Amino acid sequence: MSQAPLIYLDGKLLPESEAKISVFDHGLLYGDGVFEGIRFYNGRVFRLTEHLVRLYESARSICLTIPLTFEELEKATLDTVAANNLRDGYIRLVVTRGVGSLGLNPYQCPKASVFIIAGSISLYPAEKYEKGLTMVTCATRRPAPAALSPQVKSLNYLNNVMAKIEAIQGGGEEGVMLNEQGYVAECTGDNLFIVKKGKVYTPPISAGGLDGITRGVAIELLTELGVPVIESNLTRHDIFVAEECFLTGTAAEVIAAVVLDRRLIGDGKPGPLTQKLVAKFKELANSTGTPVVYPA
Known part of the structure; x- marks a missing residue:
């Protein structure tokens, strides 16, 4: 036992x-x-x-x-x-x-x-890391920064929970959350990136998303790979026409998203840059960090 x-x-x-x-x-x-x-x-x-x-x-x-x-x-x-x-x-x-x-x-x-x-945690089923996530746009918006700063990871996560319910009820594993201006803020628990014409785009923090730790790691790794990363306001249209899309988060790590609102993103499969980033992240995560001292 x-x-x-x-x-x-x-x-x-x-x-x-x-x-x-x-x-x-x-x-x-x-x-x-x-x-x-x-x-x-x-x-x-x-x-x-x-x-x-x-x-x-x-x-x-x-x-x-x-x-x-x-x-x-x-x-x-x-x-x-x-x-x-x-x-x-x-x-x-x-x-x-x-x-x-x-x-x-x-x-x-x-x-x-x-x-x-x-x-332990298993945010998504193992096969989703191979095939990619299905996303749904949520009607629930991210709170405006004047209401509660998105940089405060507070215990009041009802906004995210309600959006997650929408995503699941809509047949998705993750939900895209917009701000009051209609721009992409983040997902219910992850930051969002898209790939187009050799460049990676992600919403700026000012759009209403959390400045994620894994988001920062992804930007570091992409920079090392020589891939330009641009913080830019994104709409659903930008995701629909992207070549690739991936999400980052502590629990999710790095994972491809291949469908939004029943539209395939790219060819509907995890893209080559996403796969390369996943491999780089795993290598970094498994070889660095603050060591734990275990009892003898």
């Missing part, structure tokens, strides 16, 4: 059955908190520093004080992976506002709560 997962919760590693938060936690009551999803490969946590920097920036933006230093949180993350004796997997790092009153006032929550889960 496999051992029950150990969860880091406010300074302790606890069995999953004992890792509990209060029903008065504002993270549960109001989605008041921030999180990061992080991958680890071959006993190394991929781009851990970048993820933690973004977590602290998200927290700062919503006036949430993380009760650990950067170094303490880094150690807690690595220790959680080591305690579960995992070499490959996914980390969910969550900071909630903590226990407070039933009112909105966050200043009635004296201390934030931190929990870390290390486990």
Whole structure:
């Protein structure tokens, strides 16, 4: 029988059955908190520093004080992976506002709560990485930056969840989300890229998408391959007439998208540049990262 997962919760590693938060936690009551999803490969946590920097920036933006230093949180993350004796997997790092009153006032929550889960994730079926994803354009729009900055990875993901429901009900695995101007912002959980005439295009962050860590890695790798990457406003038309399309995200990694709204993208198969990028990403992810120190 496999051992029950150990969860880091406010300074302790606890069995999953004992890792509990209060029903008065504002993270549960109001989605008041921030999180990061992080991958680890071959006993190394991929781009851990970048993820933690973004977590602290998200927290700062919503006036949430993380009760650990950067170094303490880094150690807690690595220790959680080591305690579960995992070499490959996914980390969910969550900071909630903590226990407070039933009112909105966050200043009635004296201390934030931190929990870390290390486990496995399979965002899409394996065959989709070979054949590509089907996408659906969602009626649900991304919130305007004046409402909530897309750079804050908050616990309130209902906007994305509703769009994901639309995508699944529409027969797709992923949904394309537009901003209020009708330009592509991102997908429900991934950043989007298209390929046309030897160049790669992706929506600028100002269009309303998250500045994804894997997005940045993809741009780095494409630059190394000598492929120009252009940040430009995109519409559905641009995706319809693209030669290739691929998505990037921590959980998804790099994956081809071959259909949008029942229209084939290119020839309806993962394209050569996408396949080359997938291979480059796998090579990088499996050979770099912050090492985990496992118990002897």
